[in-house]
């Protein structure tokens with residue numbers, strides 16, 4: 001695990017308030033699995049806590065780590081002000097990431113991303129493709145508010161369906177509506193084993209859970225967010241609530257045992 | 271220069287005065303970052319007789335130079351702790367302090383009885399957690415209740431008992447004296463200050479529990495003041511914590527009267543901070559001509 005300062009190779013604005021940052025972090029680039037995240041730290045002592053950001057892509061050969069983040073507060077504003085050559089402290093890779101075994105056996109793999117949940121799905125799709133999930137098995141649904149700020153990167157790995165709230169990009173509606181349309185129209189063989197990976201806003205993941213909860217052939221994997229005190233399993237600050245087969249509720253740390261959990265087990269409301 | 275960092279706490283020798291504050295340190299998690307054997311002692315999270323689920327999320331909020339937490343002493347219970355955590359810590363050449371949680375005198379006694387029989391060095395009684403409704407801080411803010419719980423727990427333990435004090439009182443020396451009267455072998459302070467944050471855009475508290483424990487570098491002056499007052503008011507050894515982030519901070523608490531000093535919130539944001547802090551403490555001793563760390567203990571009038 002890397003716990004050190006790294007150098008920023010480049011930073012690029014993808015859309016207003018959405019930044020893509022490339023860091024020289026060979027140790028993380030080599031070790032990271034899709035769905036894992038890193039902690040970024042402020043240089044100012046008034047902002048102590050980590051900013052967890054998902055790994056969007058890695059280039060192990062060149063030692064590069066790529067992150068995409070939204071500027072939503074003081075910490076991300078400080079990051080956005082940094083330039084190539086500047087350094088920042090990074091810890092990672094953290095968490096466990098997406099389980100991939102089921103995808104190799106599945107008839108169809110569905111990947112659904114909403115907003116800032118999209119970036120980590122890029123590395124996921126590349127890895128799935130490398131594991132032999134062919135292009136026509138992989139369906140990728142991306143939901144934007146308005147204009148798209150990523151999407152083409154996914155095209156080599158599967159069929160990409162885009163949606164936007166205002167209709168500026170692709171289907172008018174959200175990624176789940178777009179997904180449901182596809183599932184109803186295209187999937188003739190409803191009994192085939194399918195896997196769905198998703199990361200995005202809570203209402204989106206809740207809608208997916210509601211839609212597929214009772215489908216025994218569909219397994220769901222949700223990547224969750226929680227406020228973090230440490231990011232590596234030391235503070236008990238970040239539990240997800242999971243319903244066990246016997247009906248009891250179990251708490252597991254999002255940072256260490258997540259951020260990806262079985263989507264059918266996730267409890268959204270206490 | 272040959273420096274002596276060894277200290278003794280309740281008759282137990284420690285290789286140096288540095289330990290970790292309960293709840294901010296997890297042996298398995300932190301051992302990924304450094305050799306836990308560099309610490310004088312490790313102090314592990316609060317453990318109760320039975321598993322506790324803890325509070326709803328968000329449990330964590332950032333504040334200027336610190337944080338709020340409302341974890342609520344989530345823990346897997348004494349049996350799981352004894353089976354899994356103790357053997358793990360025992361792989362390292364360091365002492366083990368176990369923090370005890372409860373809602374009532376009976377619960378405190380039950381967990382103390384279990385843990386005192388396990389392979390641990392000292393016990394730390396947490397009567398000061400602001401994040402649970404009953405027990406915890408109620409014992410820590412009322413001198414008569416503090417004395418009573420310490421007296422009862424003392425009856426069932428065979429290991430030295432440290433009593434952890436709450437800063438959320440008007441006069442901390444009253445509670446310190448009550449714990450001493452109840453038979454405490456040492457005191458630790460401070461636990462978190464009771465705090466709150468409101469998200470002004472969402473017009474609601476940041477923590478699900480509304481209020482929580484405030485810790486981190488921002489609280490250090492309050493902690494130094496309280497360690498100083500308690501050192502003057504009792505004759506018990508003190509384990510100090512509250513915002514420690516450098517070797518100089520460790521020296522500051524020792525000058526205020528502490529025997530040992532713990533890193534807390536900093537363990538969460540700089541997981542290997544004890545390595546740096548110990549090096550800084552040694553550099554401070556070299557620079558100021560301190561050959562034995564005990565020379566500076568409690569030197570402030």
Ligand SMILES: Cc1cc2nc3c(=O)[nH]c(=O)nc-3n(C[C@H](O)[C@H](O)[C@H](O)COP(=O)(O)OP(=O)(O)OC[C@H]3O[C@@H](n4cnc5c(N)ncnc54)[C@H](O)[C@@H]3O)c2cc1C
Nearest residue numbers: 049051052053054069070072073074075076116225226227
């Ligand atoms: C596992 C994980 C992966 C993430 N991946 C991404 C990503 O790839 N891209 C992206 O844009 N964002 C991601 N986030 C959200 C990102 O961490 C927050 O947007 C960011 O921390 C906000 O920091 P700030 O200082 O700008 O905001 P502030 O509101 O000033 O932050 C104050 C505190 O709240 C915390 N915080 C605020 N929002 C969140 C949030 N949504 N989740 C967790 N903590 C938060 C901050 O870390 C900080 O401690 C991820 C969160 C988690 C938990």
Ligand SMILES: Cc1cc2nc3c(=O)[nH]c(=O)nc-3n(C[C@H](O)[C@H](O)[C@H](O)COP(=O)(O)O)c2cc1C
Nearest residue numbers: 291292293316339396460461485486512513534535
């Ligand atoms: C996330 C978190 C969890 C904590 N859990 C406990 C606990 O279980 N028992 C306890 O006695 N103190 C607990 N504390 C208090 C710390 O041990 C320490 O007394 C306090 O944080 C002050 O030190 P600091 O400012 O260096 O963090 C906790 C603090 C934090 C931040």
Ligand code: FES
Nearest residue numbers: 230231235236255
């Ligand atoms: S953030 Fe500390 S345990 Fe998960």
